[in-house]
Amino acid sequence: MKIYDMLIMCLRNLWRRKGRTLLTVIGVVIGSCAVIVMISLGLGMSQAMDNMMETWGDLTAVTIYNGGGGGMYYADGGMSTQSSDKDKPKLNDEALAMLSSIDHVSYIIPKMEVPAEMVTVVSGKNDRYKLTWANIVGVDLLILDKMKYTAEQGEMPTAKNKDSALVFGSEIAYQFMDTKKHGSAAFTYKQQLPDGSWSKPFIETVGGTIKIAINNSKKQNEDGSYQYGGKGYEYKFTGTTVLQQDPLWETPNSLLIDIEAAKKIISDYNRLNNVKNAGNPEYSQVKLSVDSINNVEAVHKAVEELGFNAVSMAKERNEMQGQLGVIQMVLGGLAAISLLVAAISITNTMIMSIYERTKEIGIMKVLGCFIGNIRIIFLMEAGLIGLLGGIIGTIISFIISAVMNSLGSSGLSDMFGIYTEGGGQVSIIPVWLVLLALVFSTVIGLISGFYPANRAVRISALEAIRNE
Amino acid sequence: MAFIEVKNLRKVYKLGNEKVYALRKIDLEIEKGEICCILGTSGSGKSTLLNMLAGLEKPTRGDIIINGTNISKLSEKKLARFRQENTGFIFQSYNLINQYNALENVGMPLMFKGVPPSKRDRQAEKMLKLVGLESRKKHRPNQMSGGQQQRVGIARAFVAKPNVVFADEPTGNLDTKTTDDVMRLMVRMCRKYGITLILVTHDLEIADYADRIVHITDGEVTGIEDHVSSYDPEKDNEAGASEKNAETERSAEKNDPGQTEKK
Numbered sequence: 001m002k003i004y005d006m007l008i009m010c011l012r013n014l015w016r017r018k019g020r021t022l023l024t025v026i027g028v029v030i031g032s033c034a035v036i037v038m039i040s041l042g043l044g045m046s047q048a049m050d051n052m053m054e055t056w057g058d059l060t061a062v063t064i065y066n067g068g069g070g071g072m073y074y075a076d077g078g079m080s081t082q083s084s085d086k087d088k089p090k091l092n093d094e095a096l097a098m099l100s101s102i103d104h105v106s107y108i109i110p111k112m113e114v115p116a117e118m119v120t121v122v123s124g125k126n127d128r129y130k131l132t133w134a135n136i137v138g139v140d141l142l143i144l145d146k147m148k149y150t151a152e153q154g155e156m157p158t159a160k161n162k163d164s165a166l167v168f169g170s171e172i173a174y175q176f177m178d179t180k181k182h183g184s185a186a187f188t189y190k191q192q193l194p195d196g197s198w199s200k201p202f203i204e205t206v207g208g209t210i211k212i213a214i215n216n217s218k219k220q221n222e223d224g225s226y227q228y229g230g231k232g233y234e235y236k237f238t239g240t241t242v243l244q245q246d247p248l249w250e251t252p253n254s255l256l257i258d259i260e261a262a263k264k265i266i267s268d269y270n271r272l273n274n275v276k277n278a279g280n281p282e283y284s285q286v287k288l289s290v291d292s293i294n295n296v297e298a299v300h301k302a303v304e305e306l307g308f309n310a311v312s313m314a315k316e317r318n319e320m321q322g323q324l325g326v327i328q329m330v331l332g333g334l335a336a337i338s339l340l341v342a343a344i345s346i347t348n349t350m351i352m353s354i355y356e357r358t359k360e361i362g363i364m365k366v367l368g369c370f371i372g373n374i375r376i377i378f379l380m381e382a383g384l385i386g387l388l389g390g391i392i393g394t395i396i397s398f399i400i401s402a403v404m405n406s407l408g409s410s411g412l413s414d415m416f417g418i419y420t421e422g423g424g425q426v427s428i429i430p431v432w433l434v435l436l437a438l439v440f441s442t443v444i445g446l447i448s449g450f451y452p453a454n455r456a457v458r459i460s461a462l463e464a465i466r467n468e
Numbered sequence: 469m470a471f472i473e474v475k476n477l478r479k480v481y482k483l484g485n486e487k488v489y490a491l492r493k494i495d496l497e498i499e500k501g502e503i504c505c506i507l508g509t510s511g512s513g514k515s516t517l518l519n520m521l522a523g524l525e526k527p528t529r530g531d532i533i534i535n536g537t538n539i540s541k542l543s544e545k546k547l548a549r550f551r552q553e554n555t556g557f558i559f560q561s562y563n564l565i566n567q568y569n570a571l572e573n574v575g576m577p578l579m580f581k582g583v584p585p586s587k588r589d590r591q592a593e594k595m596l597k598l599v600g601l602e603s604r605k606k607h608r609p610n611q612m613s614g615g616q617q618q619r620v621g622i623a624r625a626f627v628a629k630p631n632v633v634f635a636d637e638p639t640g641n642l643d644t645k646t647t648d649d650v651m652r653l654m655v656r657m658c659r660k661y662g663i664t665l666i667l668v669t670h671d672l673e674i675a676d677y678a679d680r681i682v683h684i685t686d687g688e689v690t691g692i693e694d695h696v697s698s699y700d701p702e703k704d705n706e707a708g709a710s711e712k713n714a715e716t717e718r719s720a721e722k723n724d725p726g727q728t729e730k731k
């Protein structure tokens with residue numbers, strides 16, 4: 001017997017008992033709907049959770065801070081990292097090579113802070129405006145986009161101008177003080193003016209020239225500040241960009257220069273001040289970008305195995321996902337019960353159908369139908385009920401999901417204590433869930449049809465065709 | 469060796485402590501192309517014998533060898549294949565499947581064999597033409613008379629050109645006139661394709677169509693007689709088999725006001 005003949009036979013049988021088929025299918029529809037919607041809610045919750053955590057930090061990043069702490073330097077004639085542990089590996093170029101070879105690390109972003117004591121930052125005629133706290137960070141200026149920073153004014157630096165480019169954090173321009181004035185007149189503040197624009201700092205940002213002068217630690221001015229190193233120890237940078245405030249507040253109070261420029265400044269400082277044993281320059285911070293959120297934990301572990309102190313959201317995320325998992329399992333369990341009921345009703349329908357068709361089955365056997373074919377016909381029938389229920393259930397689930405999403409996050413997600421940021425979806429139905437639901441409901445149908453099909457196979461041809 | 473050999477066949481039914489000896493000791497040989505009638509009174513064991521010959525029931529003891537295959541030793545699975553390849557079956561109560569039309573009912577054995585639909589329909593249509601029911605091919609069994617249904621049943625039994633066709637009182641529910649039509653039809657089909665027919669009846673008049681008559685009484689063969697049928701399809705006064713039936717069909721339809729297809 002050909003497969004399509006069996007299929008047609010099944011479809012006709014199902015069609016012949018439309019009403020009963022429909023009722024059974026509805027059972028499966030409810031069951032599969034329940035499963036899909038519950039799982040989609042679970043997915044929505046975990047998505048909402050990720051969205052929420054993203055506001056706390058980059059979920060795919062593992063960040064290494066030098067010395068395990070804030071990466072502070074102490075300059076007392078020399079430079080030393082605060083590392084109390086001599087075994088700790090140094091966060092230098094060698095370390096970078098090791099870190100970038102860790103699996104699943106797609107790229108790394110090293111940062112080198114120029115300690116504020118090393119330099120003086122000034123701008124304007126006769127160095128009139130001076131930066132109160134020289135927070136200079138060396139970083140690869142060409143990947144600012146990749147770090148999700150956006151320009152508020154000006155353009156991002158390019159390969160051509162990056163060597164002397166200087167990128168302002170959103171707030172730092174206001175931290176230049178006017179050395180000619182006193183009291184509050186010497187300072188500016190970032191504030192919105194009545195016409196909606198921002199107040200202007202003293203200095204010119206984009207296009208302006210900023211001088212970074214290396215301090216001579218031996219020579220102090222009367223006010224306690226260090227004197228500049230003088231000729232050969234001054235660098236002129238051109239402002240190219242003012243960044244928008246980034247959500248993690250990493251840049252607002254920094255001046256960004258190219259990492260090579262930062263290295264040079266540090267080594268020049270060491271030369272000027274005769275610092276010995278400075279060794280290779282160390283990075284203050286290295287951020288590893290991981291290819292997938294699911295690999296963050298593994299990368300975090302690998303980094304710690306190398307001896308570095310790392311920070312990532314992996315642990316927090318795992319904990320929260322774990323709690324979510326419990327909720328999801330409870331929801332899924334409830335849904336599974338309705339699918340179980342559907343399975344029982346499929347079995348029931350099939351048994352009734354076989355009861356009615358005993359004679360037909362007998363005739364088929366006498367006419368030479370293989371018992372294997374009879375089994376397949378009934379399994380197919382049950383499987384089709386499952387599949388049909390699954391298909392309709394999926395369609396209805398999409399509708400339910402759309403309705404819930406349009407009603408917004410207020411209801412259900414709050415119920416389970418998960419706060420969704422605006423734009424988050426309450427219910428998410430990915431393709432795999434659709435496929436899973438279809439396969440699952442079909443398998444449920446097949447399993448439910450197993451016993452009835454065996455009964456059909458065991459019907460004695462002779463008994464069935466005996467005259468009643 | 470004969471086409472069908474039955475050796476020392478016994479069938480005992482156990483009903484609690486009581487034993488019913490349906491068949492005591494049957495030895496029988498049937499040649500290929502023969503029309504063999506098993507004749508006996510009610511309860512003599514005719515149906516039991518036929519069912520065992522058709523492989524629908526297992527003998528208590530003894531062997532049935534058809535075309536060199538000992539079917540009493542076959543597994544359920546192999547029996548199904550054997551039936552599919554070798555046998556046709558005609559029932560007293562027609563046993564057509566009500567949800568399928570005449571064409572589909574006739575094509576059923578071919579469907580089980582895996583014949584594709586187009587070819588199946590062509591063969592089934594040819595068969596329906598032979599039994600004179602061409603115009604009824606889209607009708608369902610419950611829209612047909614008993615005689616018509618039995619002719620569909622005959623078409624179904626012969627459509628796959630089996631080696632042997634079994635018929636258990638095929639005319640048991642029909643009137644005398646229709647009985648004759650149906651019997652002649654079966655004989656013509658057997659002769660046409662060289663098919664062996666084993667026929668169960670208690671009616672002497674039907675036995676008249678047989679080449680050989682096997683008398684059964686109380687589960688025992690009490691006599692086998694060779695017989696020359698008074699019906700010879702070659703000398704059938706009507707021009708040809710299918711035409712004759714087509715005509716019967718037409719005359720039958722004159723009395724059928726619901727019939728509109730015919731011109």
Ligand SMILES: Nc1ncnc2c1ncn2[C@@H]1O[C@H](COP(=O)(O)OP(=O)(O)OP(=O)(O)O)[C@@H](O)[C@H]1O
Nearest residue numbers: 481483488490509510511512513514515516517670
């Ligand atoms: N399944 C069964 N269980 C018990 N006894 C049975 C069974 N089938 C048949 N018999 C018995 O076997 C004997 C033969 O029955 P069978 O049906 O072969 O008779 P038959 O010759 O076909 O009669 P009829 O012409 O009335 O159909 C009967 O006595 C019957 O009671």
Ligand SMILES: [Mg+2]
Nearest residue numbers: 514515516636
């Ligand atoms: Mg009988």
